[in-house]
Amino acid sequence: MDAGTTGAEITPDHLARLARCSSGSITTELFRLGFKQCFLVGVKPLNPDLPSFAGEAYTMRLIPAREDKETYATLTPRPNPDNLQWVGVEEIGAGQVMVIDSRDDARAACMGNILMTRMMRRGVAGVVTDGSFRDGAEIAGMTLPAYCKEVVASTRLSFHHVADLNVPVACAGVAVYPGDIVHGERDGITVIPRQAALQVLEACERRDPLEGYLTLRIEAGESLWGVYPPNDQTRADFAAWQAAGSRPEDAPHVRAPRAAVE
Template sequence: MDATKPGLDGYGRDVYASAKGDVDEATIERLRGVSVATAWSVLSKAGILHPCMAGVTPLSDPEGLPLVGRARTLRYLPLREDLLPLLRAAGHANPQRQLFELVGSGDVVVIDAMGQTDAGTLGDILATRLKARNVAGIVTDGCVRDAPFIKRMGIPVFTKSVHPGANTSALLPFEFDGPVQCGGVTVLPGDIILGDEDGVVVIPAHLAAKVADDGLEQERLEGFLRIQVENGESLRDAYPPGPRLREAYDAWCRENPHG
């Protein structure tokens, strides 16, 4: 096997294997009913122990959440001044501009800024273009600039911080639609990004249906248990539920088949 072929790592493995078999729209829609906390639990049980991006929180109005969509990735490197003329000469052919013209409905732009907080990864004009392309949202472990506008633009934006500086003051856009890290989590193009007020988790594409199935069931069970605790049940009996409450839950599900 030729490990130099695009999409293969140094061991000859297909780094895009997770993204093969596109996640269908029905699964993405069902994931809207799964919280980030619940998705984290399901992924942990499935062996994905660190799916949550560290330090990445919503900048935008929580009314626009949850964020759910397929990852489209952009990787920045630290700026090296002798490469800046090449970036400027590339103009709209640079990786950032190329990606921003290729994304579309349901995509989440995931920007790997290496956690740097001394420049913005994008500002109001670029964010406006992404909104016009109907992206589902923007996620970065760096900063955005023009935050007052971006907060009000009407799409979910998750970021580590804000900074007024342009990206070229500290960052160099290097590659798009390749493997990246964001907030310490590996992201492949096609992975599912789920974000709410608890943060952002990365769902490998091949686990999306499982997270939707198991997550919706967990949400339903925990909703039932909250009611029981509100009505006086002890944590000893309710969390986790013992046989009595399990039977009560099963009966409740039969009486309320649609939730």
């Protein structure tokens, strides 16, 4: 599996460019590299109108709550290193994405609007869980992208205990390692293994404009055959279209669709 260079430096510019890539192109390029499923199925944005984003994963792992282990430290108004949830909220860096492994259990929220507000003010890029949040209406009004499966009012203490921070986790059945790149848009969340991120970025920046061009031709009435997937002639047409300024009116002449075979 050729997945690029492990530990390659990923800059804010790389992340900004990845944010502009489509999840369809990202997952296609990941598939080409051998990563079959990196999309978090069922995890949706509370506010789909927020801009797309990309950031490094900071993970939080939940396990089932147990009465003799839960200190209920969140109910005390003082710093407590045993309260790993608040430690994580105060530790995550600007531009990072908090990925919360809720074990696909949405019976209780993993956090609500106050912790979200704190992370928003600290410059966090997004928050993702395969469980639920509370205060969904308030969170949907924030500028912090938040993705979950459900919204419930039940407190985390009912079913969840924060066991670890910044360790490998599973979120919606996808493995997420600290430092992986998390991409979010209206369609959902894709996790890009860190060592593949730059290779995926370069491929997507080639793929997205090409697919936009192919869509124009299909919209104009051409059949799939010979257009999608693109052949050598289609790619040459695309190169000419780009050289003309990438404007629809400058695209090569669209061939009439083939007559239906009776």
